[in-house]
Amino acid sequence: MTFFQVAGMLGRGGSRAERARARLVAAGAALATCFLFGAANVLTLNGQLDDRLGPIANRGTRPGVAFAFGLMILPVAAFLYQTGRLASADRERRLAALRLAGATPGEVRLLGALETTRSAALGTVCGAIAYVLLEWSIRGLLLHLPTTAAGVPPVPGLAAMALVIAVATVSGLLAGRHVVTSPLGVIRRATRRPPGRYVLLVPVLGCIPMVALVVGVQMPYRPFAILLGAGLSAVGLMLSASRLVWASARIAGRRARSAETLLAARALEADTRPWGRTMSILGLAVAIGSGTGWIQAGFMDARHTLDPFWLTSFTLVDLALLVGMAVAAAALITHQAEYLMEHGPVLATLRAAGVADGELRRVLTRQGIIAAVLPCSVAALIGLLPLARALHNETWALWPVTNAVLMAALGVLAATLATKASQHRLQRAVSPGRLRTE
Amino acid sequence: MTLLEARRIEKAFGRTRALRGVSVAIGSGEIVAITGPSGSGKSTLLHCLSGIMCPETGEVHYDGRRIDTLDEAARTRLRREAFGVVFQFGRLVPELTAAENVALPLLFGGNGREESATVARAWLERMDALDVADARPGELSGGQLQRVAVARALVTGPKVVFADEPTGALDSVAGERVLGLLLEAARVNGSTVVIVTHDNRVAAHADREIVVRDGAAAGVVV
Ligand SMILES: Nc1ncnc2c1ncn2[C@@H]1O[C@H](COP(=O)(O)OP(=O)(O)OP(=O)(O)O)[C@@H](O)[C@H]1O
Ligand SMILES: [Mg+2]
Numbered sequence: 001m002t003f004f005q006v007a008g009m010l011g012r013g014g015s016r017a018e019r020a021r022a023r024l025v026a027a028g029a030a031l032a033t034c035f036l037f038g039a040a041n042v043l044t045l046n047g048q049l050d051d052r053l054g055p056i057a058n059r060g061t062r063p064g065v066a067f068a069f070g071l072m073i074l075p076v077a078a079f080l081y082q083t084g085r086l087a088s089a090d091r092e093r094r095l096a097a098l099r100l101a102g103a104t105p106g107e108v109r110l111l112g113a114l115e116t117t118r119s120a121a122l123g124t125v126c127g128a129i130a131y132v133l134l135e136w137s138i139r140g141l142l143l144h145l146p147t148t149a150a151g152v153p154p155v156p157g158l159a160a161m162a163l164v165i166a167v168a169t170v171s172g173l174l175a176g177r178h179v180v181t182s183p184l185g186v187i188r189r190a191t192r193r194p195p196g197r198y199v200l201l202v203p204v205l206g207c208i209p210m211v212a213l214v215v216g217v218q219m220p221y222r223p224f225a226i227l228l229g230a231g232l233s234a235v236g237l238m239l240s241a242s243r244l245v246w247a248s249a250r251i252a253g254r255r256a257r258s259a260e261t262l263l264a265a266r267a268l269e270a271d272t273r274p275w276g277r278t279m280s281i282l283g284l285a286v287a288i289g290s291g292t293g294w295i296q297a298g299f300m301d302a303r304h305t306l307d308p309f310w311l312t313s314f315t316l317v318d319l320a321l322l323v324g325m326a327v328a329a330a331a332l333i334t335h336q337a338e339y340l341m342e343h344g345p346v347l348a349t350l351r352a353a354g355v356a357d358g359e360l361r362r363v364l365t366r367q368g369i370i371a372a373v374l375p376c377s378v379a380a381l382i383g384l385l386p387l388a389r390a391l392h393n394e395t396w397a398l399w400p401v402t403n404a405v406l407m408a409a410l411g412v413l414a415a416t417l418a419t420k421a422s423q424h425r426l427q428r429a430v431s432p433g434r435l436r437t438e
Numbered sequence: 439m440t441l442l443e444a445r446r447i448e449k450a451f452g453r454t455r456a457l458r459g460v461s462v463a464i465g466s467g468e469i470v471a472i473t474g475p476s477g478s479g480k481s482t483l484l485h486c487l488s489g490i491m492c493p494e495t496g497e498v499h500y501d502g503r504r505i506d507t508l509d510e511a512a513r514t515r516l517r518r519e520a521f522g523v524v525f526q527f528g529r530l531v532p533e534l535t536a537a538e539n540v541a542l543p544l545l546f547g548g549n550g551r552e553e554s555a556t557v558a559r560a561w562l563e564r565m566d567a568l569d570v571a572d573a574r575p576g577e578l579s580g581g582q583l584q585r586v587a588v589a590r591a592l593v594t595g596p597k598v599v600f601a602d603e604p605t606g607a608l609d610s611v612a613g614e615r616v617l618g619l620l621l622e623a624a625r626v627n628g629s630t631v632v633i634v635t636h637d638n639r640v641a642a643h644a645d646r647e648i649v650v651r652d653g654a655a656a657g658v659v660v
Binding site for chain 1 (some may be wrong): 470481485488490491510511514515516517518521522523525527529530532533542543545546548550578584589590595602
C-alpha cells in the first residue's frame with residue numbers, strides 16, 4: 001500500500017468530531033484565502049476611486065489596507081491551530097493502528113497533517129471562488145465599474161492559495177505534537193506548566209515611552225520611540241495573554257465561593273494555553289480598537305465633522321476588528337468541545353449526583369468570563385495609552401475612554417458567547433450513557 | 439418499611455431491551471446487592487432507581503412518592519438532597535484536589551468554602567484518606583480514588599447510596615477496604631445502600647442479594 005492510498009483510506013473513516021474538524025479547517029482556509037485575495041486586490045487597484053471606498057480610494061492608504069487584510073490572517077491562524085487540535089486524540093487513535101503495522105511516528109504525524117492539508121485545499125478553492133464572485137458583484141452592482149478587468153491577478157492569487165495551504169499544513173503538524181502515538185494507544189501531552197512570568201515585562205517596557213509621552217517628557221527620536229513602544233506593547237500583550245489568563249484563573253480559584261466558579265477556574269488553570277492563544281488575538285483587537293478611539297476623537301476635535309473618506313475608514317477598521325474577534329473567539333468553541341469530550345464522564349457523574357444542567361452550563365460560561373476579563377481590560381488600557389494627546393476640547397477625551405470600555409466589554413462578550421455556543425453539546429456530553437464509558 | 443421500590447419497570451435502548459419488567463423493593467436502612475451476568479441490566483436498574491433515567495413503563499417510588507414521572511429538575515433536586523452515587527472509576531474532577539472534590543457537593547448546596555472544606559476533611563479522615571487530601575486524582579491509586587469518591591457520595595448525608603461496581607477496578611484487598619469503609623459509614627449514617635456488583639464476596643456483605651438475569655429480577659437471596 002502506498003502512502004497516499006493509506007491517506008485516502010484514513011480520510012474516509014472518521015468520527016463525528018473529525019468530520020466537524022475537517023469542515024472547520026476548510027472554513028478557516030476559505031476565510032484566509034478571502035483576506036489574502038483582498039490584500040492582493042487592493043494593491044493592484046490604479047488611480048483615485050470613489051471616496052465612498054474610504055482608504056481603498058486613495059493610492060496612499062492602499063498599502064495600509066492591504067496590511068490590515070494581511071493582519072486578519074492572525075485570528076484565522078489561531079483558529080486553524082485550535083481546530084487542528086480538535087479531535088486529534090480521536091484521529092491518532094485510528095493512526096495508532098498504523099504504528100502497529102510498522103509506520104514510524106514521523107510518518108503517522110505526516111499522515112495526520114495531510115488530512116488537514118486536504119481540508120485546507122478544499123476550503124482554499126471555495127474561498128477563492130467566493131471572493132471572485134463577491135468582488136465581481138460588488139464592482140458591477142454597487143460601484144458600476146467595468147466588471148471585465150480581473151480583480152485578483154492570477155500569480156499572486158495562486159501564491160496566496162499555496163500560502164494558506166502551507167500554513168494549514170504546518171499548523172496541522174504543530175497541533176499533532178501534543179499527542180504521542182505509541183503502538184498501544186494514545187497519550188495526550190498537555191503542557192501543564194504555567195506560562196512564564198517574565199513575559200509580562202515586554203508590554204510594561206512597551207508602555208514606558210508612551211507613558212512618558214503622556215506625562216510630557218521630552219524624548220529624542222520621538223516618533224521612533226513611540227513606534228517601538230506601540231510595537232512592543234502589542235507583541236507583549238500577545239505574549240503575556242496566557243500568563244494573564246493563568247493569573248486570573250488562579251485568583252478566581254482561590255477566591256471562588258461557588259462550585260461553578262471553582263470548577264471553571266481550575267479547568268482554566270490546568271489548560272491555559274488554548275485560552276491564551278485566543279485571548280492574545282482578542283486582546284490585540286481590543287487594544288487596536290481602543291487606540292482608534294483617540295484617532296477618531298482627534299478628528300472630531302479638529303474638524304467637527306467626518307467626511308465620507310474617514311467615516312468609511314473607521315467603519316472598515318471596526319468591521320475588521322469585529323471579524324477578527326469573532327474568528328478568534330470561534331476557536332474557543334472547538335476548545336470547549338474538546339473539554340466536554342474529555343470531561344464527559346466526570347460531568348455526567350456530577351449530574352448523576354444532583355448537579356443541575358444549568359449549573360454545568362454556568363461552569364462553561366464562567367470559564368469564558370474568567371479568561372477574558374483580565375486580558376481584555378489590560379488590552380483596553382494599553383490601547384488608550386499610545387495616542388493620548390491634548391485636545392482643544394477636553395470633552396472629546398470621553399470618546400476614547402468610552403470606546404476602550406466598549407472594546408473590553410466586546411472582548412469579554414465574544415469569549416462568553418463562544419462558550420454559550422458550545423453549550424448545546426453539554427446535553428450529549430453528560431447523558432447517562434456517558435456513565436458507562438471509561 | 440419500604441423506602442425505594444420499582445414496579446414492573448421496562449427500559450429499552452433502541453432494540454436492546456435492558457429491563458423487562460423488574461420489580462424490587464428495598465427497605466429503609468437495608469444494604470442490598472444487585473448481582474447478575476454482564477449486560478443483564480444491573481446498571482440500568484440502578485440508574486432507574488436513582489432517578490438518573492426514567493423507565494418507559496412501570497413505576498419507581500421513593501419514600502412514598504412516585505419519582506419516574508417527575509421532571510428532570512425535580513429528579514435532580516431529589517438526587518442532590520437524598521441520594522449519593524459512586525461509580526467504578528471514581529470519576530473525580532481531575533483539576534481539583536481530593537478535598538475539593540469531596541467539598542464539591544456541599545459547595546453546590548450553597549455552603550461556604552471554609553465550612554465545606556472542614557466537613558470534607560472530616561470525611562476524608564473517616565475514609566482513611568486524609569493523607570491525600572491535597573493531591574489531585576491523577577496522583578492517587580485506584581483504592582484511594584474510590585475512598586475519596588465514597589467520601590464525596592456520603593458528605594451530604596444521603597438517605598440512599600447507590601454504588602455501581604465500586605470495587606470493580608480494585609484488587610481484593612483494596613476492594614474489601616473500600617467496601618468496609620462504605621458500609622460502616624452508611625450504617626452509622628443510617629443510609630440505605632444499593633450496590634451493583636459482579637463480586638460474590640461483595641454480595642456477601644449485603645443484607646440481601648437481588649439477582650438480575652436478562653433484564654428481570656430472577657431471584658432474591660437472603
Ligand atoms: N446508553 C445505552 N445505549 C445503548 N445500549 C445500552 C445503554 N445502556 C445499556 N445498554 C444496553 O442494555 C443492556 C444492559 O446494560 P447494563 O449496563 O444495564 O448491564 P450491566 O448488567 O450493568 O452490565 P455490566 O455488568 O457489564 O456493567 C446491555 O445490553 C447494554 O448494551
Ligand atoms: Mg454495569
